[in-house]
Amino acid sequence: MADISKKKATIYDLSILSGASASTVSAVLNGSWRKRRIKEATAQLIQNLANEHGYTANLQARGLRSSRSGLVGLLLPVHDNRYFSSMAQSFEAQVRSRGQCPLVVSACRDPDEERQVVETLISYSIDELFIAGATDPDGVHKVCEKAGLKHVNIDLPGTLAPSVISDNYEGARMLTQAIIERAQEDGPLLPDDLYLFGGRNDHASHERIRGFRDVKRALLGADPDVCIQPTGYSPAMTARAFEAFYEGHGKLPRTFFVNSSINLEGLMRFLALHPHETFAGIIVGCYDYDPFGSFLPFPVFMVRQDSEAMIAKGFAILDADRGPPITHLVRPTLVPPRTALTGPLDALKDIE
Amino acid sequence: MADISKKKATIYDLSILSGASASTVSAVLNGSWRKRRIKEATAQLIQNLANEHGYTANLQARGLRSSRSGLVGLLLPVHDNRYFSSMAQSFEAQVRSRGQCPLVVSACRDPDEERQVVETLISYSIDELFIAGATDPDGVHKVCEKAGLKHVNIDLPGTLAPSVISDNYEGARMLTQAIIERAQEDGPLLPDDLYLFGGRNDHASHERIRGFRDVKRALLGADPDVCIQPTGYSPAMTARAFEAFYEGHGKLPRTFFVNSSINLEGLMRFLALHPHETFAGIIVGCYDYDPFGSFLPFPVFMVRQDSEAMIAKGFAILDADRGPPITHLVRPTLVPPRTALTGPLDALKDIE
């Protein structure tokens, strides 16, 4: 209690105070003391001293010695997005419940940045790495491999390491079917009335586009290539695509599938520049859930990816150690318009 | 290139390869070699070897020795919210541009959790800590103090350490004035027509409420206490408050001020349970910006807090070292309805 000491206590300080050796103190404080046949009384004494002086282990020293740091990394494209930030939230909770320390970093979908960030994490001797939405998962894999770092891909699969991803094909099918059915309530839907915006040359986009096309062909009989507009993942590019369509047609498509909430932000940019009439009657599907996106002034069907389950599965794979580079699918859920799901925010302490 | 070695190279490996001593290698690789009067040629030789073998310093070892880790922490209430996640994004960019490694963690607004998380960070010898939206900044301060850890409060001020916060009073004034003026376009506004929902017993809420009340009294002549509904920060509680009002009045207030985007999620939960007519004609102000929140089917004025500037100011304070526990205000901006601001997402690499 009466702890005037400015510096943090070390096992050596406790060793002097207790009269025991540093290795005994260490054993007591890291729990291995039974194995080392330390007397219960000695352990108690040291424990008490440790509490009294607010001892906490220097995790850098421990990490250096044991070459395990207790750090688990999550590599994200960006934080600033509900899908990834809620993944970060789940990740953090799960890592902490395992007694480790989460390290969440973003790399802006830049392959070089990705590799460099991972190098940095490796320099801190992180124990495990979750690679979420990496542009170049296999490039990152090689970096991890070289350092002997266990890792899984989340969200976008790699070919060299185990991956856990959303079932994009099924999710896209559900979403496409939902918006078609809803649009048909307003009258017959032609193939030209249903577009897809966003996404690019990655696995998730491919699968989503495949699901979209399969359902569209089945229900509407055709899917002209022009209806697929892979604009990449930036809001600006997506906005440009909407703008281009609008220039050409004088209106938006009656209904469309937006590849992600980031692309949906592109739609917001478009909307900001056009009056309400522009989007009267449109039906939108968005592959990602956002609580405010769900309440836009037109029906927005959304797909909520189960990032919590994906992270959990990721841990299961890492725990199983050295699994084959298989891709595991996690089923997302369809969220109808005007739906406010509960989330991590509900775990906030807020007693009042 | 031909690097078959499974283990990471150390300065000792390079020391053998180069024929120089480990200390020389160390000096070369950490840049202090000029000061140590190492020959340019020797430095070159070692540099080349290091590149060839993909050497990266073990930052735990370095941290242990130098008691500086290169880690900078950011403590958040939650990730899963555009305000905090965009703060995380700015933070990360700024930390990295300073050559350090960002460590973003959340503590769920739980004072105990906050202190414990900070203890953990301290065990990793982080160099600096940004405490954002802490429930108990001064409690955290004491923990930092004891460990000699430099820190600033962001968003919610403490009395013991320097703080950088949003100018909540001014922001609330702007927002209140904006929604009043907008509402008055639809006819005269009575004091009972303007409510405030959300927030609790913290500095930010107090200031926002104060700004709200001052403007409301000035423009509408009065502000009955019943118009202030501090529901705390949970969506569920906020939804309950809307529900209660609706029960009592058969409608929502004509216009209201929502204390944060988390509370705005509470409004979404309410909306999900009620038809469109329920919110016909309402005008909303929300203290926080969310790109989708800005496009809800009724006018939503938002306040965008400048988290980037707040982080930058935080670094300036830390760099100035040992500043007095002064509170610095950063002015937020008013965002009119249907506005899509650009953000960190626009920095995403997305060439296509």
Add this chain to the structure above:
DNA sequence: CTTTTTTGCACAATCGATGGTGCAATGACT
């Protein structure tokens, strides 16, 4: 050709914790 200065680097202690090994003291057993 000495003496002094400068250059270039090696040595060794150190940061705090871990874990293999060894040894004295105690108790059990014949």
Add this chain to the structure above:
DNA sequence: AGTCATTGCACCATCGATTGTGCAAAAAAG
């Protein structure tokens, strides 16, 4: 009492880097 097993713990090398110190060799000065 003598042998052996067990208990309880101390010693010490080690993880990989940093840094103060010291000392040859080379260069400059005299």
